[in-house]
Amino acid sequence: MIDFFETLLNSSDVFLKAAQWTLALTVISIFIAVFIGLFFAFLKISNIKPLEWIANAYIYLVRGTPLIVQIFIFYYGLTEIWMINAFWSAALGLAFHNGAYIAEIFRGSIQSIGKGQSEAGRSLGMNRATTMRRIILPQALRRAMPPLGNQFIIGLKDSSLAAFIGVAELFGVSTTKGANTFDYMTWLLVGAIWYLILVFIVTLLMNVVEKKMAASD
């Protein structure tokens, strides 16, 4: 037990670096995914059939294939046509993946805002875009915060798959250490604790954000 904590502490600089890669992957990919998600959510609620088909096809592609396959396709596909490194392939792969789930989150939250809200906006002379931007979206985004926070945590854990294309994030460093020392168990546990710490911090932050947004309730 004491040995384990010593290992945890002594390796903290290496794992802190790895945790930064994990966080960077997650933050960048979810950030991009939010825009992808908004875009496809708008396509889905556009009431224009071809646009809805495009959104459905994208969501079906993401849901219908394993994330690790998506990441590998981004890695081998993109590195050939566009010189980008493993980190950015993983980030884009994760963004592509999370975008579909976030699109569904936004679609659901936008549609959950009652019709009365847009009618109130329209009856005041606001056009469709202004009503969406000023009335519907602020309420929908607020409602989307809990599932978005959830998706962030899923994304954080899923970023471990970037290890398979050589990104030195938490899981990658854990398995490398495990292989070098023939002691996988210890290093995987160390990695797991770092994930727990990150998730704990993210959960705290989400609570703060949700409290702030609840000001009008």
Added chain:
Amino acid sequence: MGNNMIEVNKLNKYFGDLHVLKDIDFEVQEKEVVVLIGASGSGKSTLLRCLNFLEMKNSGEIFLWGDEVNPKKENLNQVRQKIGMVFQHFNLFPHKTVLENVIEAPTQVKKVAKSEAINEGNELLEKVGLGDKTDVYPSKLSGGQKQRVAIARSLAMKPEIMLFDEPTSALDPELVGEVLQTMKDLAHEGMTMVVVTHEMGFAREVADRVVYMHDGKIVESGAPNDIFENPREERTQAFLSSIL
């Protein structure tokens, strides 16, 4: 009739196969207060919503200020700016404070300067008796207060007509009076109003004309006294005796 603000000819509206408005002829003159009554499902809300194009007619003509409005050609957002609407369930913007609710449309649609909109907004809220509630969120208000904010929000666009769709139906009985009073004040200031309501006291006192609808048609229309004391049509009599 030169001063018809609203004139509707042979208006028909369907929801799928359901024929909801049947050859409606209807007009409202400047400064007139028209109260629409009728049983549930008779098409009162639909008629009101056709007037500001929240619902699109299937056939017929709608003239506003003497000009026919063609929804395909006209900018309906501009038309709606001149027609305020108050809903049964208030539909205040819950993420905005009372004052923000009121200044939203003037600043976003008419591009009124914010300071000017705030001044006017404060005045309007004062007028509806909510000068002390400007900075609270709608969730903190009673139903009657919410509806008065909704009225102020509509008035902030300086509409020439106000449409009310059962503005007091969702309120606790003790809160109905304050909203009706606000509407009476408006009527006395000369606002042109079309009001769907079950408040017959209000209709008697304030309406210039009462219109009775049944099954998508206008059955009878006249001065409140005539409608309430001497309804000509049997269906009107039956309806009135069912609610009075």
